[in-house]
Amino acid sequence: MYPFSFSKATDERSALAAASSGARYIAGGTTLVDLMRETVERPTAIVDINGLPYRSIDLQASRLRIGSLVRMSALAAHPDVRREFPVIAQALELSASAQLRNMASIGGNLMQRPRCLYFRDVSASCNRRTPGSGCAAVNGLNRGHAILGASEQCVATHPSDLAVALVALDAVVITRDGTGERQIPIGQFFRQPGTTPDREHDLRPGELIVAVDVPTGPEMRRSGYLKVRDRESFEFALTSAAVALHIDAGVIRTARVAVGGVGTVPWRLPAVEQALRGHAPGAELWSTAAARAADGAKPLQENGFKVELLKRTVERQLQMVAGQA
Amino acid sequence: MGSLLAGCDDAEPAVGEDTKTTVSLRINGEPHEVIVDNRSSLLDLLRERVGLTGTKKGCDQGACGACTVLMDDTRVTSCLTLAVMHDGADIVTIEGLATNGRLHPLQQAFIDEDAFQCGYCTPGQILSGVGCIKEGHTGSAAEIREWMSGNICRCGAYTNIVTAIAKTSTGA
Numbered sequence: 001m002y003p004f005s006f007s008k009a010t011d012e013r014s015a016l017a018a019a020s021s022g023a024r025y026i027a028g029g030t031t032l033v034d035l036m037r038e039t040v041e042r043p044t045a046i047v048d049i050n051g052l053p054y055r056s057i058d059l060q061a062s063r064l065r066i067g068s069l070v071r072m073s074a075l076a077a078h079p080d081v082r083r084e085f086p087v088i089a090q091a092l093e094l095s096a097s098a099q100l101r102n103m104a105s106i107g108g109n110l111m112q113r114p115r116c117l118y119f120r121d122v123s124a125s126c127n128r129r130t131p132g133s134g135c136a137a138v139n140g141l142n143r144g145h146a147i148l149g150a151s152e153q154c155v156a157t158h159p160s161d162l163a164v165a166l167v168a169l170d171a172v173v174i175t176r177d178g179t180g181e182r183q184i185p186i187g188q189f190f191r192q193p194g195t196t197p198d199r200e201h202d203l204r205p206g207e208l209i210v211a212v213d214v215p216t217g218p219e220m221r222r223s224g225y226l227k228v229r230d231r232e233s234f235e236f237a238l239t240s241a242a243v244a245l246h247i248d249a250g251v252i253r254t255a256r257v258a259v260g261g262v263g264t265v266p267w268r269l270p271a272v273e274q275a276l277r278g279h280a281p282g283a284e285l286w287s288t289a290a291a292r293a294a295d296g297a298k299p300l301q302e303n304g305f306k307v308e309l310l311k312r313t314v315e316r317q318l319q320m321v322a323g324q325a
Numbered sequence: 326m327g328s329l330l331a332g333c334d335d336a337e338p339a340v341g342e343d344t345k346t347t348v349s350l351r352i353n354g355e356p357h358e359v360i361v362d363n364r365s366s367l368l369d370l371l372r373e374r375v376g377l378t379g380t381k382k383g384c385d386q387g388a389c390g391a392c393t394v395l396m397d398d399t400r401v402t403s404c405l406t407l408a409v410m411h412d413g414a415d416i417v418t419i420e421g422l423a424t425n426g427r428l429h430p431l432q433q434a435f436i437d438e439d440a441f442q443c444g445y446c447t448p449g450q451i452l453s454g455v456g457c458i459k460e461g462h463t464g465s466a467a468e469i470r471e472w473m474s475g476n477i478c479r480c481g482a483y484t485n486i487v488t489a490i491a492k493t494s495t496g497a
Contacts, residue, residue, distance in 0.1 A: 001364045003362075003364065005343040005344060005363070006344075006346055006363040006409045026407070028406075029405060029410065033406060033407060050410065097387075097390065097402075097474055097475025098456065098474075099390060099393055099402045099453065100405070103401050103406060232471075233471050234388075
């Protein structure tokens with residue numbers, strides 16, 4: 001680990017001031033400390049934002065507001081979240097381990113960096129870590145990598161489960177910097193790698209995530225998260241699906257579907273949603289809609305299995321959420 | 326001498342005063358004031374500076390759980406957090422679980438149920454188990470396994486670890 005100076009922000013102003021002079025924010029630290037030890041991250045200054053007042057979980061009629069410093073475990077355990085947004089609680093409790101969920105913040109969860117082994121190994125070529133150095137994963141060990149949204153420059157998946165749920169639900173990321181507040185629709189927050197894989201999100205330098213808003217709606221209560229992985233617990237997704245359905249008078253009025261473990265960003269499936277909307281729930285519909293889940297997929301040498309696995313994951317989760325499994 | 330990886334070695338290369346910070350912590354009920362290199366993990370502070378080597382370093386990347394301690398009554402992996410972030414925190418390690426010479430009930434249960442072999446993961450398993458019980462995730466063997474998945478035991482003592490936690494949680 002490289003040396004760095006350390007300060008604690010006592011309020012938002014001091015946090016933004018530190019960041020504008022180059023300091024990196026730290027909250028839970030579970031990603032940043034790990035990557036600093038691997039020397040993938042080499043900040044020269046760190047500002048601890050844990051003293052800032054972004055710890056509340058507030059459900060109102062039109063939205064749930066989640067403070068960015070709320071811990072994963074606290075959000076997952078919150079009775080309003082468990083009742084009104086089961087997909088959020090489930091995505092969180094299927095993430096990481098109990099210890100890490102006690103430490104890791106919601107803002108930090110969105111800022112997680114890829115788990116690609118070449119990204120984490122400073123001796124390997126990686127365009128995301130070192131732009132222009134090449135991508136060792138494209139023709140390397142890529143069983144866990146993306147089949148959607150990849151480029152020649154980068155094929156790493158986005159690691160967050162929570163982000164998949166938030167993308168399905170059209171959450172909004174609320175940020176502040178010296179010029180004021182922005183509300184960024186989460187679908188625009190994450191950036192596909194393209195030719196600039198080192199640009200992972202829409203944040204400006206020094207901009208701070210203060211909260212995440214999730215809209216309410218009749219489909220939110222009927223929602224859930226399915227995660228398929230190599231072992232039963234404490235593992236990243238091979239495939240995952242966040243689904244929310246509003247079924248009224250025997251017809252699907254609203255469908256929200258996003259998937260993880262397969263995309264360079266959390267991946268929304270509008271074609272699947274479109275295939276569901278206005279139809280009566282049933283086995284044939286789940287199968288027909290899920291057949292669109294891997295539209296546009298471009299598998300790599302070792303991850304072709306994800307195409308079929310993804311369709312089955314979506315089909316299973318549509319059944320589960322509809323209560324027809 | 327000293328390496329980039331060992332954040333709290335007194336023989337560190339000189340790196341300037343702004344890369345060291347004084348931290349005051351309560352550890353197992355005792356106050357400690359330590360000047361640490363900012364790079365020190367909480368784990369390295371406990372082991373290398375305070376001399377509490379019961380907390381173990383396994384993977385040093387949050388994947389094995391051997392370094393689990395209670396911080397302000399909550400289980401965390403001490404390797405993945407910087408000591409400088411925790412001025413004022415209350416830490417409990419394996420050395421601080423016994424009271425008045427009596428083992429904590431979960432420590433005793435690990436002995437009674439033969440819940441370890443080599444013992445390296447055991448301090449982390451026990452602190453994580455104490456957290457798991459406090460959190461109320463001991464309703465079934467399956468629930469305990471899920472909520473203890475952050476602690477790896479390469480000897481494979483899982484069956485007896487689950488039994489020790491289950492029995493302790495019910496006071497059996």
